[in-house]
Amino acid sequence: MTHGVITHSANLVYRNQSGALNESFADIFGALVDDSDWEMGEDIMAPAAKADGVTVLRSLSNPNSVVVSNAERRSYSTNGGVYPDHMNEFYNMPTSVDGGGVHVNSSITNHAAYLIGQEVGREKLGQIYYRALTVYLTSNSDFSDARQAVVQSAIDLYGEGSEEVIAANAGFDAVGIY
Ligand SMILES: [Ca+2]
Ligand SMILES: [Ca+2]
Numbered sequence: 001m002t003h004g005v006i007t008h009s010a011n012l013v014y015r016n017q018s019g020a021l022n023e024s025f026a027d028i029f030g031a032l033v034d035d036s037d038w039e040m041g042e043d044i045m046a047p048a049a050k051a052d053g054v055t056v057l058r059s060l061s062n063p064n065s066v067v068v069s070n071a072e073r074r075s076y077s078t079n080g081g082v083y084p085d086h087m088n089e090f091y092n093m094p095t096s097v098d099g100g101g102v103h104v105n106s107s108i109t110n111h112a113a114y115l116i117g118q119e120v121g122r123e124k125l126g127q128i129y130y131r132a133l134t135v136y137l138t139s140n141s142d143f144s145d146a147r148q149a150v151v152q153s154a155i156d157l158y159g160e161g162s163e164e165v166i167a168a169n170a171g172f173d174a175v176g177i178y
């Protein structure tokens with residue numbers, strides 16, 4: 001459902017960093033709908049996946065706790081094959097593999113959003129990210145553009161120098177996106 005919102009707003013191109021942002025914004029709004037946790041898919045995993053110990057698709061709070069579920073994707077890892085939570089774990093993948101890592105590198109910006117949410121709460125996080133997606137991001141935006149869009153949205157909504165703006169900058173700093 002949240003991918004539909006993205007397609008009809010910023011329409012982020014589904015490859016490389018813009019594609020990872022497409023995945024990330026979809027995950028973030030999904031995590032905001034289910035406000036009991038910061039995990040994706042924990043309520044719908046198939047019995048076969050659970051039997052293999054795969055209990056979530058992705059985790060915004062702790063991306064490193066989840067193993068990337070495909071050996072070809074894992075072959076591009078520098079962190080032992082778990083989802084990355086910082087740019088120093090970015091998966092450099094060709095677009096032929098997961099569209100250049102759209103379901104993998106999305107965890108980096110997912111984690112930034114989680115960290116910001118810890119400071120400002122889910123309600124304000126949703127307001128800030130919805131504004132970033134619908135007002136500032138465009139089809140070819142990258143991670144750095146996303147930081148600018150989120151920070152500018154926090155400024156628009158809560159004012160220059162506000163706690164929300166400080167939290168937005170700190171969240172992206174923490175994952176190495178400048
Ligand atoms: Ca849940
Ligand atoms: Ca959830």
Ligand SMILES: [Zn+2]
Nearest residue numbers: 003023026027
């Ligand atoms: Zn998705």
